[in-house]
Amino acid sequence: MNSLVAPSFTCYSRNSDIESLAVLPEKPDHTVSGAAAKKPSFTTDQAAAHITRGGYKFHDRNDDKKTIISYNFAGGFTPQQKERARLALQSWADLANITFKEGAADADGSMTIKDIPGFSGGWASLPNKHIYNVSANIGTADAGGTPPLGSYFPFVTVHELGHAIGLEHPGGYNGGGSYDSNADYAEDTRARSAMSYWSERNQPGHDFNSRMPSAPMIDDIAAIQRVYGVNTQTRNTNTTYGFNSNTDRDFYSLKDGTEKPIFSVWDGGGIDTLDFSGFAQNQTINLNAEAFSDIGGLKGNVSVAKGVVVENAIGGSGKDTLVGNQVANRLKGGGGADELLGGGGGDTFIYDRASDSTPESPDLIKDFTSGSDRIDVSGALKSAGIKALTFGALTGRPGDAVLSFDHNTGEGSLTIDFSGNGKADLYVKSKGEIKRGDVLEQGGEPDDPNPNPDPKPDPKPDPKPRNTDTTYGFNSNSGDPATSLTSSSDKPRFTVKDAEGIDTLDFSGFNQNQIIDLHSGSASDVGGMKANVSIDASSIIENAIGGAGNDLLIGNHVSNRLKGGGGSDKLWGGGGADTFVYEQISDSTPEAPDLLMDFISGTDKIDVSKLMSAAGIRKLDFVSVLTGKAGQAVLNYDSQFDTASLAIDLKGDGKVDLLVKSIGEIKAGDVLVSDGGDPKPDPKPDPKPDPKPDPKPDPNPNPNPNPNPNPDPKPDPKPDPKPDPKPDPKPDPKPDPKPDPKPDPKPDPRREEKDDTIYGFNSNTGKPHMTLTSAADKPDFTVHDKSGNDTFDFSGFTQSQVISLNGGTHSSVGGLKDNVFITEKTVIENAIGGGGDDRMSGNEADNILIGGAGADNLTGGGGWNIFKYNAASDSTRERADLLMDFTTGKDKIDLSQMSKSAGVDLNFVDKYTSKAGDTIIKFNTVTGRYLLAVDLTGGGKTEFLIKSTRIISPEDVIGLTLKPDTYL
Secondary structure (H helix, E strand, O other), rough: OOOOHHHHHOOOOOOOOOOEEEEEEOOOOOOOHHHHHOOOOHHHHHHEEEOOOOOOOOOOOOOOOOOOOEEEEEOOHHHHHHHHHHHHHHHHHHOOEEEEEOOOOOEEEEEEEEEEOOOOOOEEEEEOOOOOEEEEEEEOOOOOOOOOOOOOOHHHHHHHHHOOOOOOOOOOOOOOOHHHHOOOOOOOOOOOOOOOOOOOHHHHEEEEEOOOOOOOOHHHHHHHHHHHOOOOOOOOOOOOEEEEEOOOHHHEEOOOOOOOOOOOOOOOOOOOOOEEOOOOOOHHHHHHOOEEEOOOOOOOEEEOOOOOOOOEEEEEOOEEEEEOOOOOOOOEEOOOEEEEOOOOOOOEEEEEOHHHOOOOEEEEEEEOOOOEEEEEHHHHHHHHHHOOOOOOOOOOOOOOOEEEEEEEOOEEEEEOOOOOOOOEEEEEEEEEOHHHHHHHEEEEEEEOOOOOOOOOOOOOOOOOOOOOEEEEEEEEOOOOEEEEEEEEOOOOEEEOOOOOOEEEOOOOOOOOOOEEOOOOOEEOOOOOOOOOOOOOOOOOOOEEEEEOOOEEEOOOOOOOEEEEEOOOOOOOOOOOOOEEEOOOOOHHHOOOOOEEEOOOOOOOEEEEEHHHHHOOOOOEEEOOOOOOOEEEEEEEEEEOOOOOEEEOOOOOOOOEEEEEEEOOOOEEEEHEOOOOOOOOOOOOOOOOOOOOOOOOOOOOOOOOOOOOOOOOOOOOOOOOOOOOOOOOOOOOOOOOOOOOOOOOOOOOOOOOOOOOOOEEEOOOOOOHHHHOOOOOOOOEEEEEOOOOOOOEEEEOOOOOOOOOOOOOOOEEEOOOOEEEEEOOOOOEEEEEEOOOOOOEOOOOOEEEEOOOOOOOEEOOOOOOOOEEOHHHOEEEOOOOEOOOOOOOOOOOEEEEHHHHHHHOOEEEOOOOOOOOOOOEEEOOOOOEEEEEEEEEEOOOOOEEEEEEEEOOOOHEEEEEEEEOOOOO
C-alpha cells in the first residue's frame, strides 16, 4: 500500500473521539470470482443497514432541524476536478436531507477536500457525535485536468465523500483484500454500491466494461437516506433521464450513442421518463423499482432506486425489451423488433414513425389488455399527413388499417398503410386482442368517429376546485351538499366528476354492508342503497373509506389508499401500488378479519402507523410466537395456497388484537409503522372516456338453475346513431349485414329495451336465422343488442366450439368457423356451451358461463362471473373443465343445480370420508392446478372435478355447505 496511507489508518470505533478513517486502494479491482453463489444475498434494506452499521453521521448540532456541512478545498485541484467534487457532493445532497455549502459559517460540521498528487486512491475520516470536522483525501494521479465520467477519479471522489458523511464499506475491508475473502454478501459490488471495492461482474447480469460509477448507486441511496432521511424535493416534477435529460446532472444525461451511462435513478415525483433513444444496441429497459436495465451495450448498468416510480420508457434502434411497472406507463420501443411488457397499469404503446414497427421487424406487445391499454399512432399519422384511420382492409388509400385476432393463439395485430400502396407500413403484433377503441389517433385520445353522448347528461356536474384533493361523502370538503354526508341516516345519490387532485370516497358513517368501487364509470352500493354513487367515466378517484359493515372495497389502476373500517371487509387493490390502512383495533379483529384479495409484497403496503401511535408503540417486533410484549407481530404464509396473515399484539397480553388476512405473501417490509412511509401515488392521467362502464357487481348472485340466468342488468344504453360495421376485408357501407344470401340492409332490429334475449337454442328472438332447433343446424348471424340480459345458447351442438362474448368478435359454433358475430358495442352477458370441448370467453360485464359437457376452457373476463354446472357430467374426472382466470372473492362456482340433479348435498371436507357429497379443494403441486373435487356416490373417489389456474376458496362455491369451524 502507498506509504501516504499507513500512518493515518486506525480501526473503526463508534461514539469515540478517535478519528476513524476509510481507505480506497490506488487502483480499482476488476477481478472476478465465482464466490457470489456461496455468499448470502442481501436486500436493498439489508445492504443499507450494513453500509451504515457504524452509526457514523453529522449531527444537527444547532437543533435547527437541518444538517448543513461547510466544505473547502485544499491543494492543487484543477477547476474541473473541483467541479467534479462539487457535483459529487450534490449527488449525495439530492438523495437525503443534508446540505453542503462552500465556506459556510455556523454549519453543523465541516469537510476539507484535499488532493493527493501522485496517488490515485483516497481516504477519508468519518463523522460522529464528537468529530464534526472531517477530511476527504482524493488522489489526482492519472485523473487528467477534466476527469471523464466512468474513470477512476469521479468514482474515488463520490466514494470518499460518502465516507466523509458517514457511510462505510459494505464489508470489513479497508485498503485491500478480495471479493472472495472480504465481501460479506453477494451484492457487495459496484453494481449496487459506489462504496464497494469489488467489480460488478462478480454479480451475474452486470458488466460495466471496466468503467466505474460516478454517483451513488442503488444501495448507497437507501443507506444515506437511512442516516439523514429521504429528500423528496429532488426532481419532483416531470423528469427525463438519459437522452434529452433535464436533470442538470451529467451522470444522468446522454448526448450521443458512444456514451456509457452508469447510474441509479432517485426521483421525488412527477411523470418521469427513461430515454435511451440514441443507442443502437439491443437493450433491456425495466421501469420497476430495484430493477436493473442493460443500456448502451453495458449490462445491469442502470437501476431504479427503491421507492421510486418512473412512468415512461423510450428505446433505441436495436431490438429492445421494455418492461413497465404497476402504474400507467407510456412505452416507446423505437426502431427494431422490440418486445413491450406493460405490467399492471393502463399502458400506452407509442408509435411516432412507421419505422418503429415494420412487417420485417415488428414489435410484440406481450400483455395487451383491450379497454385498458392503448396504442398511440397519433405521431405517425401526423408525420404522414393523415387525419384519421379507416378500419377494414388495405385498399390502396393512405390511412387504411386492419385489426386481426386469432382466438386459438390469443395473438392479435394492427396493420396500417401510411403510403397508400396497399401494403403494410406499420405492423404491430400483440398477445391479446386489439380493438378499434384501443387505437389513439389524435394526441392520445381514443378514436371514436361517432361519439355517443350520455342520453341523460347531468345538468349540474359536481363542482370541483382545480388542483384540490377532495373528499366526497362523510368529512366532505367538496362544498356541495349533494356530495356531503353528516348522518348515518343520509341517503346519498350522486355522481363524482373530478379529474384533479388526490380524491377520496368516505362512507365511514354507514353501518350497512357496502360495495365501494373506484373504477371510472362504476357505481357503488353505499348506505343501504343500490348503485347510488357513481364515478364519471372521465374521473379517477384514488382512495376509499368503508364503514362498520362487511364492506367490499375495489381499487383501480392507480395507487389507492383503502380503509375498510369496522367489520370483516374484503379489499381489492387493483393495478397500482396500494396501501391498506388500519387506524383502530376494531378495523380488523380475529373475530372479523379483513381479507386483502390481491396483495403484492414489495409493491403494496399495510399502514398501521396511526394504530401504533395510539397504542404508544414505536416499532413492531416480528416474532414467530407472541410472548406477551406489546408491539409483537407474527407473519404467517402458506405457500401452497398463497394465503397469509398479519397478527399484532398491541396490549402486551399475548393475544392477537389486529388480524389481517391476505391472498399473497406479506413481508415485514410491507408494513408501515410510522407516518411518512406512504409510497408516491400515481399521477392522475389525462381523463379518458371509458367506452363501456363495468356493470355493477352483485354480491349475492342468484343460483337459479334456469339456463337463462339473470345477473345485474346492463348499464343504461347510449344511443348508437351508427352501428358498428361488421369487420370484413372489404369495406361495406351497410351496418351489420346478416351473413345471408339476401342481406338485410338494416341491422337486426333490437327488441324492447327491457327484454332479455336468448340467441341460438331456446331462442326467444322470433327470428328464424337466430333460432336453432337441431344439432344439424348451421347458424350464421350477427347480433346487435345493447339492452337487457342476453344469452348465447349453443347447448345443442356436440362439436368443440369457440364462444366469445366480447364485442367486435366472432364465435365458431356448430362445426363452422367465425359464423356468429357480435357487433363492437353489443353486450351479451351469458353463454351456454354444448357437448364438446368448448372454449368460452366472457367480457367486462358480469357473465354466467355454462360449459356443458366436455373438457371446457372457461375465461370469465373483467366482471364478477359465475361458472355454473347443472349436471355431474358437465365436468368429470376424465374430462374436467379448466377455469383460466378465476378470482376468489369475486367470481363464483355455482354447483346448486348439479347437487340437486345428483340428489346429494355437498359438504366441504379436508379429505373424503366415504360420504356422498364430500367436497375437497386442493392444490396439485405436480400440475400447478387448484382442484375442486366431489365424491358423488360415497365411494371415496372423485367423480366431479373442476380445475383452476388460480386459488378457489370454499366461500366461492354456491351450493357447498361449510362447517361452522371451517377456516375461511
